[in-house]
Amino acid sequence: MKNKIVIYxxxxxxxxxxxxxxxxxxxxxxxxxxxxxxxxxxxxxxYFIDQARKGEEIYLRPIAGxxxxxxxxxxxxxxxxxxxxxxxxxxxxxxxxxxxxxLLGNVAEITAKYETDLNVPVARSIVMEAARxxxxxxxxxxxxxxxxxxxxxxxISDDQFAYTAGVNGIMMREKPAACFYQGKFYAESLILAExxxxxxxxxxxxxxxxxxxxFFVTACDYTLIGEEFFTASAYLSNKPDLIGxxxxxxxxxxxxxxxxxxxxxxxxxxxxxxxxxxxxxLFGN
Amino acid sequence: xxxxRHIPLxxxxxxxxxxxxxxxxxxxxxxxxxKNVSTEWFDIIASFxxxxxxxxxxxxxxxKIFNKRRNWQYSILAVFGFSFAIFAGxxxxxxxxxxxxxxxxxxxxxxxxxxxxxxxxxxPLIIQHKLISSKNDYKIDKIYITKESSILLxxxxxxxxxxxxxxxxxxxxxVQTEGSLFYWMFFQIxxxxxxxxxxxxxxxxxSASYRAFRIRNFEATLLLVSGIILMLGRVPxxxxxxxxxxxxxxxxxxxxxSAPFLNERxxxxxxxxxxxxxxxxxxxxxxxxxxxxxxxxxxxIQSWIFDYPTAAGSRALMIGIGLGVIGTSFRIxxxxxxxxxxx
Numbered sequence: 001m002k003n004k005i006v007i008y009x010x011x012x013x014x015x016x017x018x019x020x021x022x023x024x025x026x027x028x029x030x031x032x033x034x035x036x037x038x039x040x041x042x043x044x045x046x047y048f049i050d051q052a053r054k055g056e057e058i059y060l061r062p063i064a065g066x067x068x069x070x071x072x073x074x075x076x077x078x079x080x081x082x083x084x085x086x087x088x089x090x091x092x093x094x095x096x097x098x099x100x101x102x103l104l105g106n107v108a109e110i111t112a113k114y115e116t117d118l119n120v121p122v123a124r125s126i127v128m129e130a131a132r133x134x135x136x137x138x139x140x141x142x143x144x145x146x147x148x149x150x151x152x153x154x155x156i157s158d159d160q161f162a163y164t165a166g167v168n169g170i171m172m173r174e175k176p177a178a179c180f181y182q183g184k185f186y187a188e189s190l191i192l193a194e195x196x197x198x199x200x201x202x203x204x205x206x207x208x209x210x211x212x213x214x215f216f217v218t219a220c221d222y223t224l225i226g227e228e229f230f231t232a233s234a235y236l237s238n239k240p241d242l243i244g245x246x247x248x249x250x251x252x253x254x255x256x257x258x259x260x261x262x263x264x265x266x267x268x269x270x271x272x273x274x275x276x277x278x279x280x281x282l283f284g285n
Numbered sequence: 286x287x288x289x290r291h292i293p294l295x296x297x298x299x300x301x302x303x304x305x306x307x308x309x310x311x312x313x314x315x316x317x318x319x320k321n322v323s324t325e326w327f328d329i330i331a332s333f334x335x336x337x338x339x340x341x342x343x344x345x346x347x348x349k350i351f352n353k354r355r356n357w358q359y360s361i362l363a364v365f366g367f368s369f370a371i372f373a374g375x376x377x378x379x380x381x382x383x384x385x386x387x388x389x390x391x392x393x394x395x396x397x398x399x400x401x402x403x404x405x406x407x408x409p410l411i412i413q414h415k416l417i418s419s420k421n422d423y424k425i426d427k428i429y430i431t432k433e434s435s436i437l438l439x440x441x442x443x444x445x446x447x448x449x450x451x452x453x454x455x456x457x458x459x460v461q462t463e464g465s466l467f468y469w470m471f472f473q474i475x476x477x478x479x480x481x482x483x484x485x486x487x488x489x490x491x492s493a494s495y496r497a498f499r500i501r502n503f504e505a506t507l508l509l510v511s512g513i514i515l516m517l518g519r520v521p522x523x524x525x526x527x528x529x530x531x532x533x534x535x536x537x538x539x540x541x542x543s544a545p546f547l548n549e550r551x552x553x554x555x556x557x558x559x560x561x562x563x564x565x566x567x568x569x570x571x572x573x574x575x576x577x578x579x580x581x582x583x584x585x586i587q588s589w590i591f592d593y594p595t596a597a598g599s600r601a602l603m604i605g606i607g608l609g610v611i612g613t614s615f616r617i618x619x620x621x622x623x624x625x626x627x628x
Binding site: 155229 | 336475
């Protein structure tokens, strides 16, 4: 283990030296700090992925929102109603949408297992194709390809409020028993969540859009807040390399906290005139 | 397997790595790819994919109508709306206007008056000046959706003008021209409908706030208090609340927090009453009537809540989200995360 750390430190320092000497020739000038951050984060994540692959046990705290997924689908099955999954209104170029689709795969597996209707209205054509592929694979994995139909993933509109109106219409007419909002959302988040609340559906939301989290927290039963939403695939799949990455993220967070505290202290020293170097200049403007 | 899994995965890994490290490579081609070309590629693919979505939507609704499934009546509206948008965008542009030349001698002022009346211009002299200064064609500044409405004006002008042509705005630019059918549809139907949906948010915010502000526990109380302070601090009336009222509110707050720990009601009343009295007497002695401290001004408390606890909380959230995005992107670039490919 110690050897591995030494190797990673060696790689890190070598890359920094390489960048330093190539700065302005091969590499962009003035981006050494950003580059070193990218390399440090990448190596940390990879180190923990490697550790997890080797069988190191990693503890993941229970996330209520993820545990509630199966419970919500189960409730829909008991009530004989459908499950609604909204993957946000952004395209596949947003990481949140990709995370939403990953969660869709898990939800589709459960609906296939429980033989419950799944409805996935989408706002982007590329997302529609990706969502269909995800659902198809999930139904196949559970051994129920017969239950899958392309119609369960349907395109509504690219327009934000036309899509919202469409989804609200589905909610009011079909009254799904479980609603999942997983992806990137804007102003429509509260309209969707409040409509879902009014029909008495159990609602699980997850988003990386910081401004929409309070709305979901208020109107939904469970909310995957920020990073919880991105850890969903690791949590649900239980694959070691994905879980390793989550631990890596936590260590990076620790680095960030330490950097903030150290920077605060050093900047205080600088302002007091005790040291001449201002650490803030390292971070750019 | 090769086409469905390996090649897409390879594309993801290669493009992901180029896009990530492209930011650090001092090469114009690579930088151009990262900043412009890659996003243009995405836009082009997304534009083509629109057809897939539109066709899927039409297919679903038409099937629903033919099979008379539940709520099939709504599908008629959807198909009609879609067909109307296609008609207005590709088949009928409208946007007719009149172009006149060779006004009969001495009739310029009559023609100007007719045009001024038509386009609601209060000063016909402006039109007359434009008419005289335009040597060849004078384009009347009004666009009609139908040809018939433009003919009505043409009939009025015919006795005084030698040459009147009815023209139409070019295809493509018609979607952004006021007077085209598409423009009318967009601003008279789609915009009000979108605004209606957006306006619903106000009512939903009210119902959501009611639910969030209900006093159930300490956190909900804290949310309620900070919410009220934020709302009061951001409206003009917040400035008018005097220091002594804020002092009383603070003492009441302290009383509410300490109430569960005090068994004697008299002690609680004593703390609250004594606190209020002490605060007010101290404030008068300190001359707070003339110069109230910042701490006892609602707008200052509001900006403190907004600038410190709220900013700190949202930054912590943003750091978590940022790390989540980095972690997910890293897993995708390395090909560890393949769930989005259906695996």
